[in-house]
Amino acid sequence: MACRTVFMAMACLFLEGAEAWSLLRISLPSWTEHGRQACTADGRHQGWGNQRSGMMPLGSWARRGGRTIRMSGDAEIEREVWMIEKPGNLKHLQKKKDMLPPPGPDEVRVRVCAIGLNFADVFTVLGMYDAASSKENLVPGLEFSGVVEAIGDRLQNRKSAIVSRSPDGKRNVLVSSPEPSQTKEGDGQKIRVGDRVMGFSRFGSFSTHLNVGSSYIRPIPDDWTFQQGASFVVQGLTAWYGLVELGQAQAGKRVLIHSAAGGVGLFCLQICRLFDMTPVAIVGSEEKSALLAETYGLEKSQIVIRKQSPRRFKEDVIGACQLLDGKGYDVIMDSVAGKYFSPGYESLSPQGRHVLFGAASYTPRGDLGKVWWSLEFWRSIVPKFLSRPKLDVQKMIGQNKAVLGFNLIWLTDGETDPKVLGLLMDQMLQRRWNPPMVGAEFRFDEMPEALRFFKSGRSVGKVVVNVSEE
Numbered sequence: 001m002a003c004r005t006v007f008m009a010m011a012c013l014f015l016e017g018a019e020a021w022s023l024l025r026i027s028l029p030s031w032t033e034h035g036r037q038a039c040t041a042d043g044r045h046q047g048w049g050n051q052r053s054g055m056m057p058l059g060s061w062a063r064r065g066g067r068t069i070r071m072s073g074d075a076e077i078e079r080e081v082w083m084i085e086k087p088g089n090l091k092h093l094q095k096k097k098d099m100l101p102p103p104g105p106d107e108v109r110v111r112v113c114a115i116g117l118n119f120a121d122v123f124t125v126l127g128m129y130d131a132a133s134s135k136e137n138l139v140p141g142l143e144f145s146g147v148v149e150a151i152g153d154r155l156q157n158r159k160s161a162i163v164s165r166s167p168d169g170k171r172n173v174l175v176s177s178p179e180p181s182q183t184k185e186g187d188g189q190k191i192r193v194g195d196r197v198m199g200f201s202r203f204g205s206f207s208t209h210l211n212v213g214s215s216y217i218r219p220i221p222d223d224w225t226f227q228q229g230a231s232f233v234v235q236g237l238t239a240w241y242g243l244v245e246l247g248q249a250q251a252g253k254r255v256l257i258h259s260a261a262g263g264v265g266l267f268c269l270q271i272c273r274l275f276d277m278t279p280v281a282i283v284g285s286e287e288k289s290a291l292l293a294e295t296y297g298l299e300k301s302q303i304v305i306r307k308q309s310p311r312r313f314k315e316d317v318i319g320a321c322q323l324l325d326g327k328g329y330d331v332i333m334d335s336v337a338g339k340y341f342s343p344g345y346e347s348l349s350p351q352g353r354h355v356l357f358g359a360a361s362y363t364p365r366g367d368l369g370k371v372w373w374s375l376e377f378w379r380s381i382v383p384k385f386l387s388r389p390k391l392d393v394q395k396m397i398g399q400n401k402a403v404l405g406f407n408l409i410w411l412t413d414g415e416t417d418p419k420v421l422g423l424l425m426d427q428m429l430q431r432r433w434n435p436p437m438v439g440a441e442f443r444f445d446e447m448p449e450a451l452r453f454f455k456s457g458r459s460v461g462k463v464v465v466n467v468s469e470e
């Protein structure tokens with residue numbers, strides 16, 4: 001009898017574990033699954049991301065021979081990439097040579113100057129997703145900056161641009177350029193050879209050159225370095241989409257920002273300034289609190305240092321709001337969730353919006369190749385999963401509060417028009433932004449070290465990998 005009970009209990013726990021695992025994967029959607037789709041998508045997603053660079057497995061170009069795709073007439077080039085042959089361990093990340101075909105009709109080829117690192121890169125390399133544990137060779141990397149080297153047919157008229165070096169030899173200067181063909185909103189068609197650009201790539205930016213849809217790149221502001229350019233797009237768009245689109249940014253709103261000293265958090269603080277909203281920043285340490293007070297001019301009363309106890313945390317959060325003469329927050333930007341969700345939700349005012357875009361509290365710390373079987377998984381993640389926040393939708397009506405979840409990846413899933421992302425970037429770039437904070441720089445050769453450092457969580461500000469000098 002006792003034996004049966006123990007067995008049943010273990011079976012239940014096992015099922016809960018399986019569910020926790022699937023939740024973990026859902027909250028970090030399978031980027032690589034989409035990537036794989038792209039590989040087999042036989043040209044259906046033209047102009048979408050860099051299907052021709054990062055996501056194509058090595059050696060697959062031969063298969064493309066029979067396809068009739070208009071190229072820009074430019075030859076293919078050799079490039080170097082960091083490729084993950086077998087996800088699960090940083091050691092499997094390898095530098096390889098690869099041939100990059102000319103850009104497609106709606107693409108440009110960018111010589112990469114700097115690469116920005118994101119958590120999703122770590123998850124990709126470590127094989128957090130089913131699809132990533134497949135044997136395919138994948139080039140990770142979501143954002144980059146660089147110089148446009150070649151432009152697809154549909155983005156130019158036939159006359160080609162003439163480019164020369166500037167007198168100081170430091171950058172390419174456009175001598176004459178063809179008029180761009182019709183310019184439509186959101187598709188970035190004004191891009192020309194020699195432009196300094198920053199962009200989003202649905203994988204593939206861990207490379208010296210890549211082809212990317214024109215909707216996904218934009219000029220780098222003149223006074224920014226390539227390193228700063230490589231630190232803008234992913235986190236900036238996340239903050240913008242969450243706080244402006246979903247949070248309906250408006251002057252006077254009170255905004256509670258989780259992980260305010262993190263990449264997205266710092267952008268949220270900038271957006272608060274741009275829209276004349278009042279932020280309350282949540283940080284993990286005194287150190288970070290001092291940084292925000294110094295660089296963002298926040299009052300001490302606007303900074304909450306996160307406590308272990310959710311009850312005390314809630315008191316602090318509500319206290320900070322009252323000091324601002326508010327009864328509750330109008331928007332919450334939350335990438336932490338877990339036990340800190342409810343204290344936030346409860347301090348939301350009626351008509352308030354709780355925007356969720358991550359679940360950092362579930363993120364395991366160790367090397368994740370075999371997370372499912374690790375002690376930490378059962379000791380830490382399963383209990384967190386079991387106590388995860390739940391909302392009673394019936395009560396939500398009476399409380400008049402909204403909870404909105406999003407993940408930027410859905411804007412680039414191949415079903416969504418790439419111009420949606422392009423339009424968001426255009427909106428963002430109409431504003432004047434402080435250059436993003438670059439915390440650490442590595443050389444292209446040091447990619448594994450860069451990722452290891454990034455994963456350690458010791459970095460403040462963006463971790464950037466230099467590719468070529470410009």
Ligand SMILES: *[C@@H]1O[C@H](CO)[C@@H](O)[C@H](O)[C@H]1NC(C)=O
Pocket residue numbers: 441442443466469470
């Ligand atoms: C990265 O490039 C910048 C700008 O060229 C340079 O100042 C910095 O020293 C480089 N860092 C490394 C680690 O190569």
